[in-house]
Every structure is written in structure tokens, then in C-alpha cells.
Amino acid sequence: MAKATKNADKPAAVQTVSLTIDGRSVTVPRGSTVLEAARRFGIDIPTFCWHPKLKPVGACRMCYVEVEKMPKLQVSCALEAMDGMVVHTDSDLVKRGRKAIIEFILANHPLDCPTCDKGGECDLQNLTFAHGVDDSRFDFTKYRFVDEGMTTTFDDKRIGPEIVLNRNRCILCYKCVRANKEAFGEYDLGVYERGNIAQIDAAPGEQVDNPFSGNLVEICPVGALTNSDWRYKIRVWLTRTAPSVCNFSSAGTNTLIFGDNHKNHLYRVTSRMNDEIDDGWLADVTRYGYQVVNSPDRLKTPLIKKGGKQVEATWDEALEVIRKRFGEIKDKFGGVCVGAMVAPNLDNASLYGASKLMRTVFKSNNIDYRGYYRMLPGDPESPYMILQSQPFRIADIDDCDLVIAFGSDLVREHHNQYLRLRKAYNFAGTRIFSINPYRVKSADISELELVYGPGTEEAVINGLCLAAAEEGLADKSLANELLSRIEPKTLREAARFCGVPEDKLRVVARSLSEASKVTFFAGEIVARSRERDLIAGALLNLNRLMGITGRGQMAALVRHANSKGAEKLGLLPQPRAGLVDELGMIWGAYPDCAANSTDAMMALIKKEEIKGFLVIGANPMMLYPDQQFVREGLERLDFLVACDLFETATTELADVVLPLASWAEYRGQYVNLEGDVQTASEAMAPLPTAKPGFEITNLIAGVLGTPLYGDRSELDGEIERLLELDSVIPCPDRFMEVKPVSEPKSDGYNVALYIMDDSHHYVHLTEKAPSLANFVSEPYIELSPDLAAHYKIQDGDSIRVESEVAKVILPVRISDHIDNEVVLVPRNFTSKPVTSLLMRKRRIDRVKISKVDE
């Protein structure tokens, strides 16, 4: 698709035009189409091919209107509203035009509505009833697409792991192809043949398996694209819907969950368009991830370890064990010998409940929500925490003229932002720079892709500062002040250190100084780094030097559905001072004892200074970047309680396992990365024995003598007070000292390993969603074609991946974008303990790889 004009010539103030539609005078912003103008005022114009987030194509011709002084019918989706236009949307000519279109479309459309999954929510069905005729003048046999080798006339073509195409039903509105290309930047779907046998199909030899492919099914106006998730399961009018938010992304994508009245079962998730967050697009992980709620593997009863084996038990039995054991530890060694880890995708009440349990019942500060990161800082106002607390708005990306994505493989961690970048690029001509240790998927829209040597992030940012100073783009005295605080001192050295050419750093620095509205964000590659504070310090320096937050936004993005909520509610071992004061006021007292983060708690467990541990929803055994370290800790515990939806590597070690209710089973609130509180409503009743996190913590507190709340509203009131506090930490008005830390490589271990989420999965929670498993169900190792050639490996071969502490055999997937000595491995699958390859004290984990001989 052609790149759109840059918005440079856009008028400063929004101008308006006034026109008459069906006798009503309406005023709309200049540049609106007649269709948008009409819809804005509640005048419905039927469409098939129009989509609010895509450029109009005028293909279906259903949206005809009659405009006075124009001889022909006009398509309102592509007609710009002009001053003084007189538009008729319901004249006889318009009605005849629409009828003709319906007649044309129905000519070859099978009338298989009774067996079509779209029946009941089909645009063609609805518009035929509204605007069509009840008889057809088409007296020929309808054209039938029959796939090679198929004998029936029923076209059932699987074009992707999830998507089934019926070309006979397709009305060629091209929405799927356009969305795939324009919005998602994917080319795995196209149009083939022409005229009345033109057809949608997967690109030759390819599958429609991009991480947004589910949207194609949702926007299909007819039943041409269906997915195995929803096919033949239920008729849409038998369902009931509940508004919800995505539990697998920090953006808090708005969703609608379809359940029913008969069985306690969920059927699908669709979008609930929110222009501020998701533009109506769902990542597949959001769309299909809900299936885990229906999984038959859900924990159904509490489990208690008896004689080394976990056996089923009742809640009362489990709580009795908890009372006894936690009570013993508390009485004998003190509450500070108890720690807790909670998952950052739990709702506010569950998170706050856990904090309150730890701090008021055990009077311990051993609690953390960041179970998936190594070497966490304790300081609540460390540079990284400052950067993470900065305000960030996804929708603000739309009209930026410059976006810099730093240390972020967007398509694997922030689907909404990934799509926003594409939107800004397509519609506003935004310049995009990606700065990563390897080429990422958004490289195709990046003006420049800076690939730095793994583990040299701070040198890249220092390089940008130095480039700005050398180019005279920054205030002289500020630049001099900065120079005394950073190393290296010259751009040349910085460039050599990080491996990014000087001129590229200059280009980025220059663009950064010229741009009028900037979005600059750091992603998971920074968050996961041992040196995250050093890198954040460099970024804060850059901000101070070039004034980024003053003309846009700069932040480190959080990854999980309620990370921001956890931060605001004080789920850190040491919350910020203001928060501590407020908590003290609410509870009457705040524990005055050492505060230990995940790492520190594990170390203390090893030293047997922490004896009891509570894990809610988290799975450190699978996800903490050093499996041995966590295992050595958790195994040494006197008493471990783990709550989860499933049996996991962590619950396996637990003395008591409690079944957790999923986010779809109770009403919960989540704070997305922008700081907005959103509600996920109850889409189904909880499994009979599963309980939400806040109830579990309350029960534990209850058996230990002091329930957390009598009535739920008490808890909510306290949460509300905390959420009202301002959580933005001001950027410091001094430069931080940033000296790049280099890490010596061990002999033979040359290839940098990044372990992250697959673009179709989210931590340990989505493995059991059948639809997502259709895309990827096994771990793999992704590497560049050059590296593959070097080791004489082909797609699908198995290779041995060996770090200093472990080795794992993984199948190879040759990447179409990585081009350096970096390998990626997803962490979402239980079949291979990939985090055992990692060492928590390492900055960059390096491995050696070798081909497994047959």
C-alpha cells in the first residue's frame, strides 16, 4: 500500500464543513467522508467493504448516496464531505442502486445461512433483509469454487492454522486482505484470479498464521472466513456477552467474551473497539487465549502434599494445613520468614489482598510481583522505576512525527503498540527508528534499524547523546555537564563499543532534535536486562539533554495486564514513600522490616531465612531467568502454597495447591500501562471449587485470625484511595553517571540467547489454548539464515543449545528478519525447561549451538 502523505500541511486548527444530509444540516470536521458525517448523526448508510480503521476502497458499492448536482450515484465511503453539499441517502435512485448491489452479490452467493456460522450476525443477511428484494432474477447455476481433489461443492479450505475459507460465500469486500496488509503489515493473504472468479487465498506456499490473523475472521462481513475456535459450536443468538479486558497484554485491549446461559462455557472473544487502546484489533493471543478457561486440565480441587505426593483435598482441609503450617512459622520464626510472589496479571483486589495479607497479617515486606525478571532493584525510585512511571498514551503514537522503539521486539510483547506504529506510518507518515540487538519484525516500516551488540544498550544511548552534542543539537552547557558524567567521551568510541555505525547514530540524534512530537519507549529487552537501571539512567540523560518528555512521551513499558496496578497498589517489596504513608494510614501500621525482592527472597530461602512462601498465579519455576536458582530456593522451603489455574512446574513443588479462578469468572479491575482502570466483568460462574485471588488471601488471613475484609466494598474503598495517588516519579534534574558495563564472553559460548514470549503466546498461561497451540505448540530456536548456514542447519532440524549450566535440544526455525549472531527461544512451553539455560547474574546469556546428528 502506498505510503500516505505526511501531515505537514495539516491545518493547525480543525476546520469544519457544513452540509445537508436527508434534510438535516450537519457540521463535521473537514476531511470527513459523507459516510462518516452521516453516521455521526445517526443516519445509517449500509456498507460491506468499509472499515473505520482502513482506507476506503469503494469496492462493494453498497454505500451509494445521491448528491445534488452530481449526475451519478456516489459512494459515500470515499466521498469527502464538502460545504454546501446536499446529500440524499434514501432516495429512490439510492434504493434502486442498493437493491442492484444486493442482487449482484447474491447472484453467486450460496444461501446456506442455516449451516453458516455467520448466520445471525451476517452483514449480508441483515442488509438483504433491509435493502434487498426477496426474489432473484439470476436464473443460472451459481458459480462454485471447488478445491482440487474435493468432490463436494462445499468449499472448506484451510488457509491457516485457525482459519477456514469458504470462497463461495466470499463477497470480495477485500477487508481481510486490506487489514492484513494495511493494519498488520502481513502479506500472507491475497487476491487471486480476476473478474467474477476473483478469490481470496493464502499466498502460494504460505499459511495465514500472523499474530493478528483472528481479526480477519471477525471483520469478514459474511461467513467466508471462519475459525475453528467458533465453527459449528453455537449459534450466536444463544450466547450472552460480557465486556472484558485482555489478561495477556499490558495495554488492556477491550474485549467482549461470549458465554451462554446453559453450560458454564466460553465460546469466543471479539473486540470491543476502543480507539484509545486497540482500534478494534485483537492479537491472536487475546482472541484465543480465553480458551484456557475452558480447559479440562484446570485445577478442580485443592491439593495437599501427603507423604511426598499431592492428593486431592477440600478447601477446609487445605486451609487447615495452611493455618497450621503458616501459623507455626509465624509463631516460631516470625512473619518476616514468610514471603509471597504474585502474578502481575491478577486483578487489583487480588494483588492488594496479597499485599495486605503479607503486611498486616505476617507483618512482612517480602512481596514482589516481578517474578520474571532477574536482579531486581529494591529502590522504588531507581532510574528504571522512574522511567517506568512516566505517563504513556498508546493513542498518542498516532500523530507523532517520530517514534523510537528501543529494546523492544514489539510483535512479541506489545501487540497494540506494534499496530499503532504501523498505523502512524501509514496514515501520518511517521518516521520510525528501531534500536534492538537484532532485527525485529517492525523493521519493514523503520526508516533505520539500529542493531547493537547484545548487552551494549547504554553505550547506544550514550552514543545518541554524544552525537547530539557533537552535532550541536543540544544546549552546550548541558552537553558539557553530561560529558563529565558519561563514558566513553566520544561518539566514535561509543559507536565502536555498541557496534552501531556513527552516521546512523547521528541520523537518529538529528531526527530526534527535529521532531515536534516524539514517542520513545523502552521494552522488555531493557526490562529483562540485569543493567536495566544503568540503561534507564542513560535514557533519562538523553531525555534531559534533548527534552523528549516535553514534546511527547518517553517511558519504559510494562509488560503485564496489571503491572501498573501492582505498582500503584504497592506490590513492590519497598513501595514509594507516599504509598507507604498512605498504606500506614489505611492499616494503622506498616511493617518496619527488611524488604526483599524476588531475587533476595530466593537467596533468603536458600539460607533458610524465609521458610514459608505463597505464590499466586506466578510460575517462577518456568519463567524466572535461572531455573536452578529458583529450584534450589523453593525446594528448601518448609512450606509452599501455590495458587494457579493449572498444575505448573511451581505447583509441583508446593505443599498446598489451591485452584485459582480465572479473570473471566469474576468481576475484576485492571490498570493498563497508561494507568487507566478498566473492568473485566464476570463472563461465567467460577468453577465450583476455584476462587479468585482476593478470596484466597482473605481465607488465609481468616484462618490465621484476622480476615482482610468483612465486605468486599471495604477492600475496594482502600484500593480506590491508593489508585488516586499520583504514581509518576519526576525525572531527575541532574545527569546520571553512565559507564558502559561490558561482560567478558566465556570461551566457545558466542551466540547471544534471548528468551521471550512467542508472538502467539503469553507466559505459561496460553499453552493450553488449542487455537494458539495450532499456531505454535512446541518451543523452537529462531536464528538467522547465516547462522543456520554456518552450522549447516535447515528449518526443522534439531540442534543442541548449550549454556554453561544446561543444555536443551530444540527444533530450528530460520528467521526471515534476524541477521546477526542472536538466537531467540520462546518461554511459553512446558515441554522444554528453556529457562534452565539462563544464569541470573549474567547480563547476556550466551550459548553454543551444534547440530544433533541423527
Place this chain on the structure above:
Amino acid sequence: MTFYSPVITNAADAAKDDRLHLFKYVEDPDQYKIATYEAHGGYKAWKKVMGGMTPQQVTDEVKKSGLRGRGGAGFPTGMKWGFVPKDSPKPRYLCCNADESEPGTCKDRVLMERDPHGVIEGMAIASYAIGCHLMFIYIRGEFGHCIERMEQAMDEAYAKGHLGKNIYGSGYDLEMIVHTGGGAYICGEETALLNSVEGERGMSRIRPPFPAVEGLYACPTIVNNVESLASVPHIINHGGDWYASLGTEKSKGTKIFSLSGHVRKPGNYEVEMGFNLKKMIYDPAYGNGILGDKKLKGVIPGGASTPFLTPDQIDVGLDYESLQTIGSMLGSGAIIVFHEDTCIVWTILKLIHFFRHESCGKCTPCREGTGWLEQIIKRIEEGGGQPGDVEKIDDICGNILGRTICPLGDAAVMPIQSAIKHWREEWQYHIEHKECLVKTKFEFK
């Protein structure tokens, strides 16, 4: 370089007649070589432009000439160039539309095969006028010989310094790309052509934005027909006033007409605008009368997409207005003559088959309508026509006409509608008697 298209031209007339310029040297077997072209005064206009004309002066000269697009729509060329935004920071492009595929039309092909440098020179001048430094010529994929000739001519022009960096020391750079089409009629429609150059599927785009504002790679782009551009050097050499003195009041200059069908001497004839159609068909210098001295049945005056004329309508000037007045169009100037042994249903079936096959499939009326029409017309031709079919065809045509994104929909139905208007009884006879009214069918050899 073995094939040389054997089309008859009136080059001999053109050599004698100062008013005719496009065909002056097309029968010279060496005209395609740069030395011969230069000896015939080639690249003089380009040197004149480079020698000191401003882009505005060039555009004004073309505006003054009254040259109108020769691809079919007849939009004033100079005015089109003027639509390129003056203040746009983006690069501009020129695309020469050489995707000549309108049935009956074969004029651009002759120009490209036999006088390729004339096309390049015209493109260069147009590029300069719009401030473009990269020009494309999009040649129909089946025109293998044209592609070879244009590529060879382009290489020669580069070698001689007519193209490339700093042309004639003026500081102006101009590069050229010969782009081959993929075999679709629709790519002759300018926005589909742009999509095709971009590597996308050849489907038309909605307008606005017009290509002059947002065309190739979303940059200002001018798309001009081969013949229009080939006329430009002559306008520069002889002046816009000279060009405007040719032709009629509103249709200036000369035009190449491709005469085909049942005439004794089919060929490409360059004549002044306003030339009489009857003379074109019957004059020994041109068509030389109907094949076998049969009676004339009808004429398509401007390519397969224009409405039929009946024998009583052919005493008409070949210019934009005159043909419009009597309900047809000049189009691309492809005159197709049918004599009395032609079955109109059969003829229309051939036409609708073409348009159905070439419909890109983007917008509903054209995609579904042409297919449906072909099915109905086929059954009439094969003796299965139903009462009411003619009315149904007429109604479907009405639902397509003026309702589609690009002119292909109109092109498909206009000849059908006119064929029904002029020969309705023949359609009815076909349906009622399950056979043709025309008993002695013409056999194509």
C-alpha cells in the same frame, strides 16, 4: 528483432503533408535507430527545452496547443500537468501509459516499434515540465517487440546523453525505466497501472486523490498516453499555436485512427481531428470501402468500449464533440467496421466475454454484472434465450453504468446498450427463433 508489425500506415501522405507529423517517418525502416531519428530532426525539441525553456513555459506551450489525452478520455494534457502541486516536497513521476489493449487499438504499438525515440523525447519533455527525474513507460506485456525497441532506444538515448545525469550540461537529471505489464487490460486504467508499477495487484484506485496529487508511491504522478507524449516534441518544435491551428475548434491537432473490421484496407491513419468517418471508411486512401462490397451494418468509432454508430450516423467528424453529440465517443480512435453479415448478438458476446475476463474483480457491479451478462448473452446466442432477457440485459447494464470505480464497467455496457437500442429486433428474433436473423454469417479466416 525479427518481427516487424506489418500494419498499414499513411506515412506516404504524412511525408507530403506538413500538418501530419506523427507518422512522417514510420515507414523508414531505420527510424528506430537514434542516428536516423536525429537526422530527421529528433531530440531537437528536447534540446530546445533544455536550452532555456522553463517548465512553466513548456506547460504553457502544451496548454496553448490544446492537446488532449489520446488514451481515450481526452483530458487536456497541459491542464493535467498543471495539477501537480507546486509546493510538494515529494518526488514526482511520469508514467507513459503504453498498455495499449483496447480491442481494435494498435496505434501506440506502431509508434513504439517504429519511432521509439519520439516517445522518449516526448516523455523527457513532459518530465521536465512537471519536475520529474524518474520516468516510467509501462508497456503491455504482450508487446515483446515494443519492449525490445523501447529498451534499445532508451540505451541509445542514455549513451547519447539525452537521458541520464546533467543532460546537455543543464544540470537536469532524468532517468528512465521500461516497465513491462503483466497481461491485464485493466492496467491501462491509470490508477491500476500505478498499482501494477508498485508491484501490487492491478486494480483501480478510488479518486480522489488523483494521481497528479498522490499517484505512484503516493507522490505526484502524471500518466499520459504514448500518442499524447509523442505529439509533444512537435508542439515544442512548431509551437502550440501551430498545433492549435490543426483540427477542429475543441479537438486540436492530429490523431491516429486504427481502422479495422470489414474494410478493404485496415490500417493506422493519421488525420486531422474532425476528419470525416465516412471518408475514412470509403476513401481509397484509407479504408477503401467495405469488404466484398457488402452493406455497412454498424461502426464502433473509438475502441470496443464505445457505443455503436449505425450507417445513417457515419457522416460525422472524428473529433471529441461531434461523436459525443450523436451518443458515442472518440475513445482511443479504434474504428471497427461491421458489415451486414455480422450477427450483433455474436459480436456482443465476444465483447462481453472480453470485459468479463478483464474485469479486475474489485467492485461489485462490474465483477458480478459482466459475468451475469455474459451468461445471458451466451444463452441467447446458443438458442436458449428467455422472453424478457433483453429487458433484463438492459436493466443490468443500467445497474453497472456509472456505478463502478473505473471506466471498465461503463466500457463493458455501453456497446451492449447501444446494440440493443439499434438492433432490438435482432435480439428478439434470436430469442424467439433460437437462431440468427443474419443468415449468411461472416466467416473469419
